[in-house]
Amino acid sequence: MSAGNAVMSGQERLQQVMQQMARDMDAAFDVALPVPDDVRGPFAEAMRYAAIGGGKRMRPLLVRGAGELFGLDQAQLLRVGVAVEAVHIYSLVHDDLPAMDDDDLRRGKPTVHRAYDEATAILVGDALQSLAFEILADPRTHKDAAVRCELVRLLAHAAGANGMVGGQVIDMAAETAPEDQPFDLATVTRLQQLKTGALIGFCIEAPAVMAHIPPEQRLGLRGYAHDIGLAFQIADDLLDVEGDADLAGKALGKDAAAGKQTFVSLLGVEQARRQAHMLVDQAKAHVQGYGDRAELLCALADYVIERDR
Amino acid sequence: MSAGNAVMSGQERLQQVMQQMARDMDAAFDVALPVPDDVRGPFAEAMRYAAIGGGKRMRPLLVRGAGELFGLDQAQLLRVGVAVEAVHIYSLVHDDLPAMDDDDLRRGKPTVHRAYDEATAILVGDALQSLAFEILADPRTHKDAAVRCELVRLLAHAAGANGMVGGQVIDMAAETAPEDQPFDLATVTRLQQLKTGALIGFCIEAPAVMAHIPPEQRLGLRGYAHDIGLAFQIADDLLDVEGDADLAGKALGKDAAAGKQTFVSLLGVEQARRQAHMLVDQAKAHVQGYGDRAELLCALADYVIERDR
Numbered sequence: 001m002s003a004g005n006a007v008m009s010g011q012e013r014l015q016q017v018m019q020q021m022a023r024d025m026d027a028a029f030d031v032a033l034p035v036p037d038d039v040r041g042p043f044a045e046a047m048r049y050a051a052i053g054g055g056k057r058m059r060p061l062l063v064r065g066a067g068e069l070f071g072l073d074q075a076q077l078l079r080v081g082v083a084v085e086a087v088h089i090y091s092l093v094h095d096d097l098p099a100m101d102d103d104d105l106r107r108g109k110p111t112v113h114r115a116y117d118e119a120t121a122i123l124v125g126d127a128l129q130s131l132a133f134e135i136l137a138d139p140r141t142h143k144d145a146a147v148r149c150e151l152v153r154l155l156a157h158a159a160g161a162n163g164m165v166g167g168q169v170i171d172m173a174a175e176t177a178p179e180d181q182p183f184d185l186a187t188v189t190r191l192q193q194l195k196t197g198a199l200i201g202f203c204i205e206a207p208a209v210m211a212h213i214p215p216e217q218r219l220g221l222r223g224y225a226h227d228i229g230l231a232f233q234i235a236d237d238l239l240d241v242e243g244d245a246d247l248a249g250k251a252l253g254k255d256a257a258a259g260k261q262t263f264v265s266l267l268g269v270e271q272a273r274r275q276a277h278m279l280v281d282q283a284k285a286h287v288q289g290y291g292d293r294a295e296l297l298c299a300l301a302d303y304v305i306e307r308d309r
Numbered sequence: 310m311s312a313g314n315a316v317m318s319g320q321e322r323l324q325q326v327m328q329q330m331a332r333d334m335d336a337a338f339d340v341a342l343p344v345p346d347d348v349r350g351p352f353a354e355a356m357r358y359a360a361i362g363g364g365k366r367m368r369p370l371l372v373r374g375a376g377e378l379f380g381l382d383q384a385q386l387l388r389v390g391v392a393v394e395a396v397h398i399y400s401l402v403h404d405d406l407p408a409m410d411d412d413d414l415r416r417g418k419p420t421v422h423r424a425y426d427e428a429t430a431i432l433v434g435d436a437l438q439s440l441a442f443e444i445l446a447d448p449r450t451h452k453d454a455a456v457r458c459e460l461v462r463l464l465a466h467a468a469g470a471n472g473m474v475g476g477q478v479i480d481m482a483a484e485t486a487p488e489d490q491p492f493d494l495a496t497v498t499r500l501q502q503l504k505t506g507a508l509i510g511f512c513i514e515a516p517a518v519m520a521h522i523p524p525e526q527r528l529g530l531r532g533y534a535h536d537i538g539l540a541f542q543i544a545d546d547l548l549d550v551e552g553d554a555d556l557a558g559k560a561l562g563k564d565a566a567a568g569k570q571t572f573v574s575l576l577g578v579e580q581a582r583r584q585a586h587m588l589v590d591q592a593k594a595h596v597q598g599y600g601d602r603a604e605l606l607c608a609l610a611d612y613v614i615e616r617d618r
Contacts, residue, residue, distance in 0.1 A: 033470075038479075039479055039496075040475055040479060043470070043478040066319060090435075091435075094432075097428075097431065098427070099427035099431060101429050119406075119409050122408060122409065122431065123403075123474050123477060126399075126400075126403060126438065126468075127470040127474040127475075130468045130472075131469055131470070132471070133442045133461055133462075133464075133465040134462055134465035134466055134469060137458045137459070137461035137462035138462060139458075145453075145455035145458045147453040148454070148458045149446045149448075149454045149457045150446070151457055152442055152443075152445075152458070152461050153442075153447060156439045156440070156442040156443035156446065159435075159439045160435075160436045160443060161352070161353065161436040161440070163439075165439065166349055166352075166430050166436075168432060169432060170347075170348055170427075172428055173348040173349075187348075190347075258582075266586035276494070304362040
């Protein structure tokens with residue numbers, strides 16, 4: 001860290017890091033997704049359409065923020081960030097499909113199945129998931145193979161039936177829940193912990209694995225991930241009610257229209273907002289022992305509930 | 310190998326091994342796919358519906374056959390077999406979707422999206438792919454983490470845009486190819502090498518990785534995989550023309566109906582059959598240096614073109 005950082009606020013630095021991350025991620029996907037000179041060309045373009053030029057890149061930013069706690073190599077952190085972002089993007093592409101959420105707009109552009117077709121969108125998601133594990137298992141991600149294996153195992157678990165996909169399954173069940181038996185706060189919390197929390201947990205834990213921090217010394221990090229994951233979802237629910245669809249780049253108000261229970265419908269706007277702020281304070285407290293090295297994680301925690309998209 | 314094997318033909322032993330593999334794979338998926346006591350229960354049932362109780366388990370059999378060349382641990386080979394079978398099953402579940410091949414029947418049962426719904430089928434496939442990598446990365450698969458990483462990297466590559474998914478992309482392009490510019494033999498071969506060949510290549514190469522055989526000593530194995538992969542696809546094309554839909558457990562004659570070029574449409578039935586036999590002989594020649602240890606691989610090569618489903 002240069003001396004200049006001393007006079008730059010955490011949010012100012014976060015803005016700089018976010019801009020750099022946007023460029024880094026686009027460049028990394030540009031390299032990872034070349035366009036072959038055969039009939040697969042249009043498909044490769046569809047993968048690039050899904051992966052390049054959009055999104056907040058929150059997950060790679062969390063990987064980088066947690067990586068700063070341990071002074072890890074930026075290039076290796078970026079590879080882990082690309083892997084987790086590939087899983088995140090695949091899940092968005094599949095969630096947007098007609099058989100799932102049936103969304104037309106994502107990050108301000110037509111969704112992949114709208115811009116191309118459904119079969120392409122299914123295969124784009126499938127190939128992005130494979131890509132994530134191919135990147136993690138590559139020796140360039142970390143010199144210690146045991147570390148790379150543990151990253152693969154953690155990401156596969158976080159992505160699968162006991163993680164992100166499991167959360168999506170609960171989300172679908174919520175839509176068909178009988179009106180007299182709506183989901184309660186415990187179920188909505190569990191849904192979030194799987195659907196978005198598991199992947200966020202990976203982002204924070206992966207750098208600890210890379211730094212050979214044993215599991216029993218990762219409790220604070222897990223606490224941080226738990227709290228900002230929940231705060232992130234509450235902020236998303238608030239944006240769904242109060243946000244600007246143009247800024248969000250996607251349709252809003254869909255939860256209420258679908259009769260889904262959310263943190264906002266269960267807690268009310270004011271209580272949900274208070275809860276999110278409380279969680280962010282708690283998240284920052286979990287990493288205060290790291291001192292200045294936790295600056296980026298703290299700025300990200302604040303950003304989670306102050307973003308407008 | 311017991312002395313009794315000396316009087317048992319390769320095909321007799323293969324039948325025994327296949328029956329054992331059917332039981333082993335069902336048991337392994339039974340353990341890997343528990344049914345949680347919450348709203349995800351029906352989804353877990355759908356994963357089990359897709360994975361348990363059907364299929365020839367060709368890919369795990371190939372893993373076992375190649376594993377016998379090096380005298381590898383059966384339990385570890387089975388884990389690799391479960392991983393590659395999970396990827397194979399996920400691809401079938403997604404390929405059967407209405408937006409893809411729109412099939413109603415698979416392994417004699419309604420396809421997953423027919424028995425459940427499309428959203429469930431998409432998520433079952435997604436979760437099975439994650440499961441494959443979670444299993445491979447687990448220390449129980451091999452004690453050497455570098456080996457596990459290499460297995461993950463090879464399977465991810467074989468499954469993704471430069472492997473299986475890439476083959477499916479070419480297959481879809483074949484359906485929309487202009488009638489005056491149908492796919493030629495080179496393109497159909499490339500399609501097969503990606504769509505089914507890449508995963509078969511993994512099955513044969515994975516045990517060599519587990520036995521620490523360096524890449525330059527895997528050329529014969531790659532030759533075997535290449536040849537039986539092609540023979541397998543030619544046999545599939547022949548079955549599509551001449552087979553019994555009841556035995557196959559799926560709709561037949563679909564390629565011709567879709568106007569797709571296949572090895573049979575390009576070569577004719579007789580030439581295709583000769584080509585398949587030639588490839589099987591060539592495959593067996595590739596592994597003859599392993600002597601008796603290649604018995605199962607040779608029996609599998611013969612089975613590939615003699616099966617009726």
